[in-house]
Amino acid sequence: MITELYQQxxxxxxxxxxxxxxxxxxxxNTMCAIEYLKSRNVAPQVIExxxxxxxxxxxTQH
Structure with a gap:
């Protein structure tokens, strides 16, 4: 079930x-985005x- 992949x-x-x-x-590009997110300590599984x-x-909730 996909909802299990998400955390609050x-x-x-x-x-x-x-x-x-x-x-x-x-x-x-994707490599720049990866490096940016890594530099901000975003978890690798979130980046992926x-x-x-x-x-x-x-x-996004509006």
């Missing part, structure tokens, strides 16, 4: 860092999920 988001700063990494990926599997990203 508790860190707004982390949310903004990940969004910036996604922006870096679309503006530059958000950059390589966009279908698994959390949906």
């Amino acid at each position: 988001r508790v860190n707004e700063e982390g949310h903004h860092i990940v969004n910036q990494g996604i922006s870096v990926q679309s503006t530059f 999920r958000v950059l390589l599997h966009p279908e698994l990203r959390r949906k």
